[in-house]
Amino acid sequence: xxxxxxxxxxxxxxxxxxxxxxxxxxxxxxxxxxxxxxxxxxxxxxxxxxxxxxxxxxxxxxxxxxxxxxxxxxxxxxxxxxxxxxxxxxxxxxxxxxxxxxxxxxxxxxxxxxxxxxxxxxxxxxxxxxxxxxxxxxxxxxxxxxxxxxxxxxxxxxxxxxxxxxxxxxxxxxxxxxxxxxxxxxxxxxxxxxxxxxxxxxxxxxxxxxxxxxxxxxxxxxxxxxxxxxxxxxxxxxxxxxxxxxxxxxxxxxx
Amino acid sequence: xxxxxxxxxxxxxxxxxxxxxxxxxxxxxxxxxxxxxxxxxxxxxxxxxxxxxxxxxxxxxxxxxxxxxxxxxxxxxxxxxxxxxxxxxxxxxxxxxxxxxxxxxxxxxxxxxxxxxxxxxxxxxxxxxxxxxxxxxxxxxxxxxxxxxxxxxxxxxxxxxxxxxxxxxxxxxxxxxxxxxxxxxxxxxxxxxxxxxxxxxxxxxxxxxxxxxxxxxxxxxxxxxxxxxxxxxxxxxxxxxxxxxxxxxxxxxxxxxxxxxxxxxxxxxxxxxxxxxxxxxxxxxxxxxxxxxxxxxxxxxxxxxxxxxxxxxxxxxxxxxxxxxxxxxxxxxxxxxxxxxxxxxxxxxxxxxxxxxxxxxxxxxxxxxxxxxxxxxxxxxxxxxxxxxxxxxxxxxxxxxxxxxxxxxxxxxxxxxxxxxxxxxxxxxxxxxxxxxxxxxxxxxxxxxxxxxxxxxxxxxxxxxxxxxxxxxxxxxxxxxxxxxxxxxxxxxxxxxxxxxxxxxxxxxxxxxxxx
Ligand SMILES: Nc1ncnc2c1ncn2[C@@H]1O[C@H](COP(=O)(O)OP(=O)(O)OP(=O)(O)O)[C@@H](O)[C@H]1O
Ligand SMILES: [Mg+2]
Numbered sequence: 001x002x003x004x005x006x007x008x009x010x011x012x013x014x015x016x017x018x019x020x021x022x023x024x025x026x027x028x029x030x031x032x033x034x035x036x037x038x039x040x041x042x043x044x045x046x047x048x049x050x051x052x053x054x055x056x057x058x059x060x061x062x063x064x065x066x067x068x069x070x071x072x073x074x075x076x077x078x079x080x081x082x083x084x085x086x087x088x089x090x091x092x093x094x095x096x097x098x099x100x101x102x103x104x105x106x107x108x109x110x111x112x113x114x115x116x117x118x119x120x121x122x123x124x125x126x127x128x129x130x131x132x133x134x135x136x137x138x139x140x141x142x143x144x145x146x147x148x149x150x151x152x153x154x155x156x157x158x159x160x161x162x163x164x165x166x167x168x169x170x171x172x173x174x175x176x177x178x179x180x181x182x183x184x185x186x187x188x189x190x191x192x193x194x195x196x197x198x199x200x201x202x203x204x205x206x207x208x209x210x211x212x213x214x215x216x217x218x219x220x221x222x223x224x225x226x227x228x229x230x231x232x233x234x235x236x237x238x239x240x241x242x243x244x245x246x247x248x249x250x251x252x253x254x255x
Numbered sequence: 256x257x258x259x260x261x262x263x264x265x266x267x268x269x270x271x272x273x274x275x276x277x278x279x280x281x282x283x284x285x286x287x288x289x290x291x292x293x294x295x296x297x298x299x300x301x302x303x304x305x306x307x308x309x310x311x312x313x314x315x316x317x318x319x320x321x322x323x324x325x326x327x328x329x330x331x332x333x334x335x336x337x338x339x340x341x342x343x344x345x346x347x348x349x350x351x352x353x354x355x356x357x358x359x360x361x362x363x364x365x366x367x368x369x370x371x372x373x374x375x376x377x378x379x380x381x382x383x384x385x386x387x388x389x390x391x392x393x394x395x396x397x398x399x400x401x402x403x404x405x406x407x408x409x410x411x412x413x414x415x416x417x418x419x420x421x422x423x424x425x426x427x428x429x430x431x432x433x434x435x436x437x438x439x440x441x442x443x444x445x446x447x448x449x450x451x452x453x454x455x456x457x458x459x460x461x462x463x464x465x466x467x468x469x470x471x472x473x474x475x476x477x478x479x480x481x482x483x484x485x486x487x488x489x490x491x492x493x494x495x496x497x498x499x500x501x502x503x504x505x506x507x508x509x510x511x512x513x514x515x516x517x518x519x520x521x522x523x524x525x526x527x528x529x530x531x532x533x534x535x536x537x538x539x540x541x542x543x544x545x546x547x548x549x550x551x552x553x554x555x556x557x558x559x560x561x562x563x564x565x566x567x568x569x570x571x572x573x574x575x576x577x578x579x580x581x582x583x584x585x586x587x588x589x590x591x592x593x594x595x596x597x598x599x600x601x602x603x604x605x606x607x608x609x610x611x612x613x614x615x616x617x618x619x620x621x622x623x624x625x626x627x628x629x630x631x632x633x634x635x636x637x638x639x640x641x642x643x644x645x646x647x648x649x650x651x652x653x654x655x656x657x658x659x660x661x662x663x664x665x666x667x668x669x670x671x672x673x674x675x676x677x678x679x680x681x682x683x684x685x686x687x688x689x690x691x692x693x694x695x696x697x698x699x700x701x702x703x704x705x706x707x708x709x710x711x712x713x714x715x716x717x718x719x720x721x722x723x724x725x726x727x728x729x730x731x732x733x734x735x736x737x738x739x740x741x742x743x744x745x746x747x748x749x750x751x752x753x754x755x756x757x758x759x760x761x762x763x764x765x766x767x768x769x770x771x
Contacts, residue, residue, distance in 0.1 A: 054676050080678030091673030095691040104687065105677050 007032045007161055007193045008053055013062035015048050022048040024218040025062065030161075035187055035194040037204040040214035041240070046197040049214075050163050053195065054083055066161075081105070084154025084162045088169040090146040092138040098149045099134040106156055123152040126186060144175040151183075155190075162187075164196040168203065180206060201244035213237060295323035296504070296511050299330035299339055299348040299719075303452060303732060304535050305390065305472060305496075305527065309349035311545035313498060315557035316514040319549075324511075328541070329728055330719040332425060333358050335638050338627065339719070340499060341378055344638060347500035347515065351390060353492040355382075355499075357431040379502045384519035385495035388472055388527040392426065392491045393483040394436075395469040397459060401482040408487040409440050412466070416443040421464040423452045431492055432468075439490045453732050470494075472524060474532035496522070521552055535733060567726065568745060574640075574721035575749065578712040582644045583705045586651030590704075591697065593652070594659025595685065604660060615653040619714050622646045627718075643720035647711055651704035658700025662693025695761065702757035709750040713742065723749070 008030035015023040023045040030036050030053075038046045051057045052064060055076045064071045066079050085091075092101045099120065106116050124131060127148040138146055147167055154162060167183070168176045184207060187194055198204050204211055205225045212222040221233040232238045296317050300310030307328045314324035327345065330336055337359055339345045356365045360374050368384075375382055394409055401407070404415060412418065426432040427449045436442065444466075450458065455467040456475050469476060469483055476483060498515050505512050522530075530548060533539045542559035549557040562570070593611070597604030617625070623646050630645070631637040666689060674688045690697070716724030723746040730738030 051672070056672055056675055077678045077680075080676060083676070085673065085676035087669055087673060089669065091669045093670060093674070093688055093692070095694075105679065108679050108683050108687075 005032055006030065007067060008195070009065045009068075010049075010052070011063050011065075013052060013059045013064060015045075015052060015057060016060045021217050023052070024216075026217075026219055028212065028219065028222070030193060030195050031210060032193050033191050034209035035196060035207050036210045036212060037208035038195065038197045038212050038214060039199060039201065039204045042199065044214040045217040046199075046214060047165050048217075050085075050165050050195065050197055053161075054080060054085055054163055081109070081157055082160045084151075084156075084159040086147070086150045086154045086162070086164045086167045088166040089143070090138065090150035092146055092150055092153075094138050097135050097137055098129075098141065098145075101138070101149060102134075102152045102156055104153070109157075119156060120152075123155055126155075126189075127152055127182065142175075143171050144179055147171065147179060148182075151186075155186075160193060162192050162194045162196075164194065166197050166199070168198075183207075201241065213240065215240075294507065295325050296347070296508060297345045298324055298326045299336050299345040300326065300328050301332065301336060301349070302329045302728060303470075304474075304541070305470070305531050306349050307541045308530050308534055308544055309386070309496060309498075311541045311559055312518065312548060313347060313349065313515050315542075315545045315549055315559045316518060316555070317511045318559070319555050319557055320510040320514050322508055322511055327719060329716070329725065329732070331638060331717065335627075335718060337499075338631065339638050340380060340501060342631070342636065343501065344636060346504050346511075347498050349496055350382075350499045351494040351496055352385065353391060353431065353494035354429075355497075357492060358425075358429045361430045375499070376502075380499055381502050381505070383498045383500075383516050385497055386518055387496075387520045387522045388524040389493050389495050390470050390472040390524075390527065391486075391494040392431075393469045393471050393486065394466055395459070395476065395481040395483050396466050398480050398482045400465060401484070406484065407482075408485040409436070409442075409490070410487050411484070412442055412444070413440065417446070418444055418465040419463070420444050420447040420466045421450050421455045421458055422447065422468045423455065424449045426468040431490070436490055439488055451731060453734060457734070472527040472531055474528060474535045477528070478532070478536055496527075517553070522548075526552075538733065538735065564741065568741060571721065571723050571725055571742065572745060572749075574725075575709070575712055575723045575746070578640060578643055578647060578715055578720060578722055579705065579708045579749075579753075582647030582712075583651055583701070583708055585644070586648050586655055586704055587701055589648075590652045590655035590700075591659050594656045594697070595663065595690075597656065597660045598663035608657060608660065611652045611656050614649050617649075619646065619650070619711060620717070622649065623714070623718055638719050640715065640720040642718055643712065643715035643722075647708050647715075650711055651708055654703040654707070655697070655700040658696045658703075659693065662696025663689055665696065666692050698757065698761055702754065702761075705753050705757065706750050709746060709753055713746055 006029045010026055010028045012025045012027055013023065014021065014025045026049070028049075038049060040046055048057070052059055055064075055071050055073075066082075069075065071079065092098070093104075096104065102120065102123070103116050106119070120134070123129075124134070129145060129148045129152065133141060133145055133149070138149070141149065151167070154164075168179055171179065180203065186192075187207070194207075196207060198207075208225050210222065211225050211228065213220050213228065215236055221228060221237050223231075228237055228241055232241070296314075298310050298314050298317075300306040310326045310328055314326040317324040330339065330345065330348070333350075333354055336345070336348045336350075340348060350359075352368070352371065355371050355375075356363075360371075363374060365371050365374055368382075372382060394412070396406065404411075406412060406415070420433075422433055427434075427447070433447065437444075448464075452468075455464060456479060458464040459467050459481070460479060469481065471483065475481065498518070500512065500515070526548075530544050534541050534544045540561040542561045546557040546559050549555040590611075593607055597607045623642055626642045626645055627637040630642055635641050670688075670692065674684050679687070712720075712722050713724035713727060715722050716728045723742040725742065726738045727742035727746075730736065730740075730742065
């Protein structure tokens with residue numbers, strides 16, 4: 001794969017905590033302009049992989065490149081400005097209003113007030129979020145609204161990459177499906193590179209251009225969604241798919 | 256290099272800020288301490304009634320020459336006063352020859368007044384001729400107990416090894432005090448406690464003590480019908496009262512020196528005992544006692560004013576607020592940066608927390624005393640509000656450092672990650688995200704420090720820092736409960752007020768906590 005088509009490249013990256021191996025030696029490409037979904041059971045290393053990409057943690061071995069340049073302590077701040085990061089429940093700062101949460105980085109980088117306001121309006125329509133929500137504190141917003149605000153914050157500088165760690169994990173099913181639709185529209189409209197974590201197979205199917213299934217800190221299969229069904233690389237893949245089918249829809253109608 | 260560079264800058268920034276603040280705080284303290292208008296004569300006195308009366312008498316004499324006199328009554332003990340005299344904090348104070356030979360110049364074996372003059376001259380200090388009375392030490396018992404046991408002289412005590420002794424702390428330490436007395440009379444008693452002179456009378460009266468140290472001019476001797484045991488081996492030296500003054504006072508204000516010198520040989524033992532009795536037993540303010548004495552004996556029109564109760568409370572309140580606010584404010588400026596550093600570096604953090612923790616365990620009186628030579632060595636005032644503020648400052652560090660550290664370390668991991676992932680500078684992360692999130696905890700630490708300081712600051716009176724401790728000390732000396740309450744009640748009210756103010760602040764300043 002050429003650099004043009006690959007935004008992020010992990011080469012033999014592993015992460016250990018003491019004697020616990022959270023991620024075994026992993027090689028992975030995140031294709032530009034596509035949505036990559038990481039899926040797997042709890043504790044399999046999905047969040048670890050995402051944290052490595054934005055260098056909240058550093059790899060024990062291996063290297064990660066962004067547009068072909070290795071991530072280092074020196075370049076990470078600039079690169080972080082080009083990455084939007086959203087976690088479960090939003091990670092919004094409780095002492096700031098929604099507006100201040102969304103604009104904090106732009107204000108820090110001394111963007112002009114009018115630029116900031118213009119971008120704010122744009123994103124409010126895109127996500128969408130009612131205007132009156134902007135002056136509320138996170139505790140005064142619903143879970144769905146919080147996620148929309150978190151997404152606005154992540155998108156504010158028009159980043160090249162969006163990292164989403166179970167962005168819909170804490171929402172009730174109705175809000176969740178509503179946000180799923182909105183999110184996918186946004187991704188399609190912006191043709192962003194997205195790397196998203198979920199442990200919900202139907203959600204993965206809905207979003208993924210590329211799906212990566214992890215088990216115990218290691219990739220068992222990656223490719224398009226149907227490969228998981230039609231060409232399982234390992235008996236675990238089939239077990240995982242079947243378990244999720246059973247859990248989500250006993251009739252199997254959604255898949 | 257970007258992030259590392261930022262971190263370095265921020266850490267430097269914090270240390271610099273801390274040093275600057277400390278410097279500013281120190282300057283402010285110095286300015287305050289040095290804020291004395293042109294040329295009044297500053298008089299100090301010890302923490303017992305006779306000394307306060309002699310201070311008032313000197314003040315009244317000097318004022319009769321037209322010079323303003325400031326009497327800082329109950330300034331402290333011998334060491335504190337002598338130190339203050341040397342460092343120009345005061346110009347003069349009443350002292351006793353025995354104290355000069357046996358405490359100030361202990362071990363130099365000074366015999367005559369000339370010897371004392373010579374020793375003082377080396378320190379640029381002079382002494383008036385004795386005022387008349389000899390207020391030496393004696394051992395006293397209630398007359399009832401002494402006749403019960405048949406004790407008349409100090410030697411008689413030898414046959415009663417189980418008697419309980421209670422001595423003032425100065426008497427326990429000085430070289431003519433208990434250790435020497437024990438040796439020269441070969442006394443066997445082991446049950447010896449140190450306690451405040453004024454309290455010892457009450458302990459003796461209630462039977463909790465059998466023997467205490469007395470000053471021979473104490474008004475209480477007659478009042479409580481005490482038996483002053485005969486010093487049959489002439490152990491105690493003579494304690495003639497004199498005034499010690501700075502040599503430069505002679506050039507600055509020779510009239511003042513002439514005025515206090517006139518007091519030589521004007522007060523004999525019965526006179527002094529009577530003056531003490533008026534102040535202590537009849538509760539006549541020392542200023543009035545001094546005025547009346549000068550009118551009657553020297554025919555001098557003396558007009559020392561008695562401060563009204565309201566004026567006293569207001570002055571003590573201002574002094575107390577100054578001690579508490581300066582020390583707490585300085586502690587905030589130093590402790591928050593320390594807490595921040597501690598939260599960023601685990602090893603260093605533990606060391607810093609341990610250090611401020613140890614500082615906290617130094618007993619308050621020990622800290623005050625330890626500070627004196629250190630402050631003197633670096634050229635700061637070693638008595639008064641400077642050491643008090645520094646001690647309070649030291650005690651305020653721990654709660655603020657610990658709560659800052661706890662507040663920062665306790666920021667939920669998801670919020671910390673979200674902050675880091677944004678790519679803000681470390682400084683922006685600290686000021687816009689971390690400190691506001693830790694604000695509730697930090698404010699709680701400041702509240703603890705301030706409330707505790709209000710209580711601790713009462714001890715400042717022991718080293719002449721004023722505040723609500725002053726009426727409490729005077730109240731203990733005079734056995735005047737109203738005076739004790741005049742310090743204790745406002746101190747308690749100020750503590751409650753401080754607590755309430757912070758509770759209200761908390762509601763307004765601290766941002767909404769994360770939803771639970
Ligand atoms: N800071 C850490 N210290 C020690 N172990 C860690 C740390 N972070 C993660 N782990 C461990 O690494 C493994 C992978 O964790 P990770 O958070 O990546 O899982 P996950 O796939 O995101 O799970 P989930 O779906 O529950 O979020 C787990 O066993 C976890 O306990
Ligand atoms: Mg996870």
